[in-house]
Amino acid sequence: MARKFTRSLADLAQTHPALGIIRLAALLAEAEAATDADALDLLFEQVDAGFLLDVAPSEIWPELVRGLMARSPAKMIETLRECGALAQILPETEALFGVPQIADEPAPVDLGEHLKKALEEAARCEAPLPVRVALLLMNVGKADSPPEHLPSHYRHIERGLPRIEAICLRLGAPRECRELALLAAAEGERVHRASKTRAGPVALMLERLGAFEAPERFQLLMTVCACDYRAYGDRSGAAYPKAALLELALEACAKIDEAELTGQGGEEELHEARAAAIAWAFNSQRWSGEED
Known part of the structure; x- marks a missing residue:
């Protein structure tokens, strides 16, 4: 598992910054440890900087699949919520919270x-x-x-x-x-x-x-x-x-x-x-x- 996670982090460095936000959330959904506060801060800063505004929705799909098929897909959803990304890529799902x-x-x-x-x-x-x-x-x-x-x-x-x-x-x-x-x-x-x-x-x-x-x-x-x-x-x-x-x-x-x-x-x-x-x-x- 550690080797797979390290290899995926190398892939993260080579991808579009916007897709990197979702990919990191997906990778965290596969990890056993709790989400690191520093990682969340980084994701929040990237979302706040508008990284997700110019990415094609169809390019997001493979990254979502990665997270949905992970060990803990709910962890991906929560990570995307906490950094503000879910409201941008899946506002229909974000809107369900609190209902x-x-x-x-x-x-x-x-x-x-x-x-x-x-x-x-x-x-x-x-x-x-x-x-x-x-x-x-x-x-x-x-x-x-x-x-x-x-x-x-x-x-x-x-x-x-x-x-x-x-x-x-x-x-x-x-x-x-x-x-x-x-x-x-x-x-x-x-x-x-x-x-x-x-x-x-x-x-x-x-x-x-x-x-x-x-x-x-x-x-x-x-x-x-x-x-x-x-x-x-x-x-x-x-x-x-x-x-x-x-x-x-x-x-x-x-x-x-x-x-x-x-x-x-x-x-x-x-x-x-x-x-x-x-x-x-x-x-x-x-x-x-x-x-x-």
């Missing part, structure tokens, strides 16, 4: 702090880049929710989706990162609310999420939702109950002869068969320990 989010606990959680905890959960389970990008962006529509509605966030999906599109376009993020972030923003809270008592809506949700046609992306979404779930309270590392519920639903649907049903009655017939199979599977299992 309350309703939680199971008596008091709401801070969305920015929640984001950091979710990224740490992603690092803990060695999640791939699309998952980490989705966790970074999925809540950007909540930054400016009407104060009178807080800690609830009405219509945040409508606000968030175009912002995610704009951020990904600006940074040049890969398509798979953009698609998963959009899916997580639109459907993540619905996944959290999936209930064993509503087989029909579960079948519709699985179809909407592409669980049958794009199972790999669906599993990535489950990882996003699991990390988001574990970022609340003391759930770190806990099993995600909705993943087990939806896996049971998928197993029930796998026994259906889709080709035969589609030929007989079209998509409606197939949906009804899936809903019936899920209802039977849910009723055949005991879920006494799971929240609806």
